[in-house]
Amino acid sequence: MATYSRLPGSVALITLQNPPVNALSAAVRQGIVDTVQRALKDPKVTSVVICGQNGKFCGGADIREFAGPMLGPPLVPMIHAIEAVDKPVAAAIEGVALGGGLELALGCHYRIAHSKALLGLPEVTLGLLPGAGGSQRLPRLIGLTAALDLITTGRQHDSSFFSSLHLLCVCSQSISSVCVSGQSLDSRRLSTLPCPCPPDVDSLLDKTMVKVRQRSRGALAPVACVQALMAAASLPYTQGMEKERDLLTTLFNSGQARALQYAFFSQRVVGKWSLPSGASWDNSAARTISKAAVIGLGTMGRGIVVALALTGISVVAVETQEKQLAEASQVVPAMLQREAGRRSLATPPGVISFSSNLQDVCEVELVIEAVFEDMSLKLQVFRHLTSVCRPGTLLCSNTSGLDIDRLAAVTQSPGLVVGMHFFAPAHVMKLLEVVYGPRSSPEAVATAMQLGKRMGKVSVAVGNCPGFVGNRMLKPYLEQANFLLEEGATPQQVDEVLEEFGFPMGVFRMSDLSGLDVGWRIRKEAGLTGPGVESTRTRQGRRYSPLPDQVCEAGRLGQKTGRGWYQYDGPGGRVARSDHWVNIFLEAYRAEHGLVARSIAPEEILERCLYALINEGFNILQDAMAAGPEDIDAIYVFGYGWPRHHGGPMFHAGQVGLGRILERLQHHHHNHPDVPHLKPSTLLRRLVAVGSPPVQKWREFINKERVHSQL
């Protein structure tokens, strides 16, 4: 709703009220229409101020209402009517003015914002465009070039940025005493103004279109945003608004908008974590950490040190190898400075002290171990930590898939051990998997989740199983990609199909970037390859592809060696070029194993890679290693480059149709009975059997099935 009050004098104050961010729900829109009418009818009122309750102007259209029928007064005519009134209307902006909230402000004749307010048009991130006149009014006010950048990226900025674009005036006191009466409104109605364009407008629009297509492959909304701004640059306002409406309708009805809105909510759902034990975000207290230590200063450890220091935590950074320590103590402060500058931090970074002595962690509250991915080494570190740290210190491991329970078992307080699985580079990547074992205490999980949030991560609580959630699902995906090479595909073919789907990098390019030796070492530890293991295509009772092992044995470890599945300009090179060596190698391999290459359709490549991964997601839900599909989807969107406009693997499964996924998995499993990952999961079968409920209902269904022991 919106409330109406008269300030002393002749100003009417309209206050939007819809916690937590005063989103423009049907009730709020109706409230605005009614209160504006009231102000117009009152002869004593000479000006109107619109503000939001609780120090937040407005977070935009109410996204929760998008799934239902349109009720209440529509936004576009409401904003237009405000712009047309003959009493001056000012938007008094505190907190946020985002999306429809900023569009409402653009319909007002004046905008006054608190210096700390955050503004922007983030609709593109929800698969939409600013469809309440924002795509037409904003460029008329700040010019086409600046509007293109803001609208196609959805970037948010503070009020001083917008003040420099003459969008608003900044004030640092209370906004309640704004006085704007007695001034002419003719030039304040943005819809009546021309759109300032640079002389090379066509070239600017063309370049932006190319850029957005490259940046967000396959995404519809950024392209529609450019098209709407083309209309603003070339058409009168009314026709521009028609174009905006048509484009918005197309986007609204697209699966991409549904996927992106789902991704918005799933990011928030994962913060409200719960464990099978009943512990959850609202019944478990987190400790506030101010001193932490990181053990191991390789790539991951360095990133973690920077991520912690950026939140103001003092860090003891420990590395026992002198050379590595000397290098890290040079590199880490520079990384911190760069990142702190980029983020214009409010909190000063924490102090980092470097040490080669594990004893130096004795005063900290939390330790993150980030040594080499080797169980015996990690066990040794945990044994040592438990003897030197103060009782009550939280001990975390950055392992990407090793058993947290085994690490906990060698400590004095197994309840204080959790996994904190960061993704490289750890100070940049948004995802954090917080891994709990059966003995992890709610306090330890809550503290790790809270710490992740402070570091700006999307933290997801996951169960302790090999590979946890993300890497466990990655395994069948990688496996299918290798099998496809055996059967006749090339790395480029597979990568192109996956990149066309929207991944920033196909599976082989990604493996080259991460380093092929990472998986090689894990397979050696699992006894799947290495000296004494027979070079067959069946190992441990199932189909196995020795292809990636053989590539490593040839000294090709990916970008770091200048060669892997592709060739690069040299060690550390970034640009992948196809390599004749790989084609010859694949031919020789097929000949050796009596395999006849066949031509494989892109659909088969996509289905086998994605559906094997999705199937494992169902197994993970079935095993209660993730609380719900949103957890898996957030992990894939924020940690594995899953295209956000496809929502996440589990959401995508729902979009494709669970029946279809089941049928295709059955088909591929029939053709490859020696690949267990293609065998459809029981949960998938059960969901199909009950009529394929929407993804939002799965969590409830799984819990019920578990109670009745159906899973």
Ligand SMILES: CCC[C@H](O)CC(=O)SCCNC(=O)CCNC(=O)[C@H](O)C(C)(C)COP(=O)([O-])OP(=O)([O-])OC[C@H]1O[C@@H](n2cnc3c(N)ncnc32)[C@H](O)[C@@H]1OP(=O)([O-])[O-]
């Ligand atoms: C016709 C077309 C018109 C127009 O062009 C389209 C739009 O405007 S599209 C819209 C364009 N606008 C946007 O894209 C802005 C989207 N919002 C944001 O970016 C951030 O939420 C914000 C910066 C506002 C606050 O960040 P923070 O302080 O870290 O807090 P938080 O993020 O945790 O959120 C707290 C709670 O608020 C909820 N909620 C938030 N916004 C909305 C909403 N619009 N609606 C409903 N709910 C919303 C959120 O779900 C959460 O609920 P819960 O139940 O407690 O989990």
